[in-house]
Amino acid sequence: MNSRALTIGHLARETGTKVETIRFYEKSGLLPAPARTEGNYRSYDRAHLNRLSFVRRARDLGFSLDQVRALLALSDDRDQSCAAVDAIAKEHRSEVERKIADLQSLKKELDRMIDHCGCGVVADCRIIESLSPDGRT
């Protein structure tokens, strides 16, 4: 194996990804299948490393694998307008905003439930009560 070739383990350490996940990305078409050594080990280069870093960064930002696939396809087509990229990012941002709003109203309900808990017996528990069909607040 030449000096610039990377094993799957190297790639994993460099990118903070599990080995299984890299193989999973390959099977899912996010990473191209690399060359193999004589012993049938995967042999990666810098381009693979860059591509995997891109995938990981996008995943960290919460893009779905489908969105990552789309972003990769777009990033490969350097002359295309970047409006499509912008659209994916904005769609994702509004999903995130919606989730934040949902979780905030959820938290308010949990706060209310917990504040009312006198911590006596379950029979008088306001948390259980507010979960039950006839005690909605």
Added chain:
Amino acid sequence: MNSRALTIGHLARETGTKVETIRFYEKSGLLPAPARTEGNYRSYDRAHLNRLSFVRRARDLGFSLDQVRALLALSDDRDQSCAAVDAIAKEHRSEVERKIADLQSLKKELDRMIDHCGCGVVADCRIIESLSPDGRT
């Protein structure tokens, strides 16, 4: 089937749950297996309806099925201290708080990416750039 007995379809409509989900809850031990009619249809009563409503409400509040199982067990034991219930709710609340914080910092990054997008060509796209390994901002 007597007048107070409910089919799975009734239960589904009353609680806004899909029929398949009710069967799934039964298989998962969240709902007791109901009596069957001669034709092998599930036959539910008010107690089932209440229990399913409890489950749905707890799920709406984001409790996991495991947490719901625990809450159900506790709610059945009316004489026990409600401290355990309080603990589950509080644990869940801190999970929710953590998720909100995570999503908020995520949103900030997305905002920054999107704000910088000049919407020209992909080659100059700041979104793609900030996803790529050597353009981390």
Added chain:
DNA sequence: TCTTGACCCTATAGTCACTACAGACTGTAG
């Protein structure tokens, strides 16, 4: 009585994004 159509049954597989095995092979250091 027959038929239509809504409803129900079980069992199985698919979703998402991995993660965890089992069982075998390869490569390297002592």
Added chain:
DNA sequence: CTACAGTCTGTAGTGACTATAGGGTCAAGA
């Protein structure tokens, strides 16, 4: 030569459902 770390393929498991296939049941209308 032997240990042991690393890699290979393939399969199954996670959570919380959802969807489908291939059947059976029930009530109403012709």
